[in-house]
Amino acid sequence: xxxxxxxxxxxxxxxxxxxxxxxxxxxxxxxxxxxxxxxxxxxxxxxxxxxxxxxxxxxxxxxxxxxxxxxxxxxxxxxxxxxxxxxxxxxxxxxxxxxxxxxxxxxxxxxxxxxxxxxxxxxxxxxxxxxxxxxxxxxxxxxxxxxxxxxxxxxxxxxxxxxxxxxxxxxxxxxxxxxxxxxxxxxxxxxxxxxxxxxxxxxxxxxxxxxx
Amino acid sequence: xxxxxxxxxxxxxxxxxxxxxxxxxxxxxxxxxxxxxxxxxxxxxxxxxxxxxxxxxxxxxxxxxxxxxxxxxxxxxxxxxxxxxxxxxxxxxxxxxxxxxxxxxxxxxxxxxxxxxxxxxxxxxxxxxxxxxxxxxxxxxxxxxxxxxxxxxxxxxxxxxxxxxxxxxxxxxxxxxxxxxxxxxxxxxxxxxxxxxxxxxxxxxxxxxxxx
DNA sequence: TTCAGCTTGTGAACGAATTCACAAGCCGAA
DNA sequence: TTCGGCTTGTGAATTCGTTCACAAGCTGAA
Numbered sequence: 001x002x003x004x005x006x007x008x009x010x011x012x013x014x015x016x017x018x019x020x021x022x023x024x025x026x027x028x029x030x031x032x033x034x035x036x037x038x039x040x041x042x043x044x045x046x047x048x049x050x051x052x053x054x055x056x057x058x059x060x061x062x063x064x065x066x067x068x069x070x071x072x073x074x075x076x077x078x079x080x081x082x083x084x085x086x087x088x089x090x091x092x093x094x095x096x097x098x099x100x101x102x103x104x105x106x107x108x109x110x111x112x113x114x115x116x117x118x119x120x121x122x123x124x125x126x127x128x129x130x131x132x133x134x135x136x137x138x139x140x141x142x143x144x145x146x147x148x149x150x151x152x153x154x155x156x157x158x159x160x161x162x163x164x165x166x167x168x169x170x171x172x173x174x175x176x177x178x179x180x181x182x183x184x185x186x187x188x189x190x191x192x193x194x195x196x197x198x199x200x201x202x203x204x205x206x207x208x209x210x211x212x
Numbered sequence: 213x214x215x216x217x218x219x220x221x222x223x224x225x226x227x228x229x230x231x232x233x234x235x236x237x238x239x240x241x242x243x244x245x246x247x248x249x250x251x252x253x254x255x256x257x258x259x260x261x262x263x264x265x266x267x268x269x270x271x272x273x274x275x276x277x278x279x280x281x282x283x284x285x286x287x288x289x290x291x292x293x294x295x296x297x298x299x300x301x302x303x304x305x306x307x308x309x310x311x312x313x314x315x316x317x318x319x320x321x322x323x324x325x326x327x328x329x330x331x332x333x334x335x336x337x338x339x340x341x342x343x344x345x346x347x348x349x350x351x352x353x354x355x356x357x358x359x360x361x362x363x364x365x366x367x368x369x370x371x372x373x374x375x376x377x378x379x380x381x382x383x384x385x386x387x388x389x390x391x392x393x394x395x396x397x398x399x400x401x402x403x404x405x406x407x408x409x410x411x412x413x414x415x416x417x418x419x420x421x422x423x424x
Numbered sequence: 425t426t427c428a429g430c431t432t433g434t435g436a437a438c439g440a441a442t443t444c445a446c447a448a449g450c451c452g453a454a
Numbered sequence: 455t456t457c458g459g460c461t462t463g464t465g466a467a468t469t470c471g472t473t474c475a476c477a478a479g480c481t482g483a484a
Binding site: 009011012045046048049052062063064065 | 445
């Protein structure tokens with residue numbers, strides 16, 4: 001097994017992302033070696049699950065010892081594509097967009113938001129942090145000029161699909177969607193949805209059951 | 213099958229939440245009856261999946277016709293616990309917290325953020341929209357006074373666990389976590405994580421694979 | 425009333441993900 | 455060197471979720 005021959009299941013990729021976070025914590029604490037059971041405790045899963053997940057990457061553990069924090073951190077960064085920086089454009093400079101631009105962990109992980117686009121003519125030309133907001137008519141141009149790899153959608157639901165169609169036509173292959181709509185796009189474009197409402201409603205379901 | 217005898221799988225609950233959104237769109241358009249295949253197209257899934265999901269709720273479809281938009285909307289609201297209002301407290305009045313307080317869809321669905329708590333003494337006493345920000349020393353008191361059902365965590369990672377422990381001790385049974393940490397809490401408390409980083413990193417993985 | 429055309433609800437088949445269980449391997453102590 | 459205590463990596467078993475396929479049932483037309 002290695003990172004090239006086989007696709008890693010999505011559920012596993014998401015956990016790898018968590019493991020990386022834990023490893024960075026361990027690194028900060030000066031821990032040099034970590035067993036699957038320690039990662040499992042931290043992540044609320046089982047040791048077998050951790051080992052199965054990590055086995056997708058190859059054989060980086062030492063029997064009797066566990067995993068080298070240093071080595072595994074590097075491997076995970078590599079597999080997850082975090083050993084380079086990704087250039088990100090944000091569509092929508094509303095409240096959510098604004099919060100995302102200034103979200104430190106993104107930059108720390110190599111996601112650089114270089115470009116912000118908004119439909120509101122009042123906002124175009126003003127600055128969000130250090131970034132000058134561009135108008136939607138410039139969309140295709142700035143995606144090319146700024147060599148954007150990935151687009152975050154944080155515009156109101158009704159305009160999301162239209163903008164994403166243009167983004168896809170411009171050749172972007174990865175979209176992170178915060179708008180409360182189900183976007184339709186070609187199979188070769190990766191899409192993740194961050195749905196505040198879906199999560200909240202599944203909690204509501206749990207609460208409603210709880211009290212019969 | 214009905215909503216009391218059997219627990220609905222989590223994956224299904226999340227899709228129910230989407231179906232409800234689609235039904236509301238159909239309702240606005242004046243459509244009165246909808247077939248599983250229409251909901252499937254809208255949600256990027258299959259008609260069989262939709263029917264299997266809805267079969268968890270009981271038998272609300274009419275063969276040859278589909279589902280009554282009105283009736284199914286009501287049933288879904290009921291099952292998801294959206295036929296009442298939930299009182300929500302927000303921990304953390306940072307950028308993410310601020311964006312969440314003002315997020316319209318929450319209120320429209322019956323989630324009323326009545327309470328905001330922040331650790332920063334400079335913020336305590338100031339207002340976020342109409343809500344006066346309270347200090348963390350008041351946490352237990354306001355949770356009780358405001359009869360909070362559900363807590364949204366949007367504080368920095370290092371302080372999240374400590375605050376959630378107090379929230380759980382105060383009897384709260386549902387937590388929505390935006391902080392980039394894995395919270396540990398008792399099994400009878402429902403927890404959902406909204407992890408911006410995990411989603412972004414799984415896109416990064418897709419991109420990295422894409423170009424070998 | 426009968427028939428054609430749809431669409432649901434669901435057991436059964438299938439597939440994916442998780443858990444189990446254990447051989448293989450490393451380390452440090454004696 | 456040998457042994458005991460750990461821990462990995464992985465087939466096999468199991469559980470969970472999705473898809474298939476079709477009988478049952480509704481509607482409207484003739």
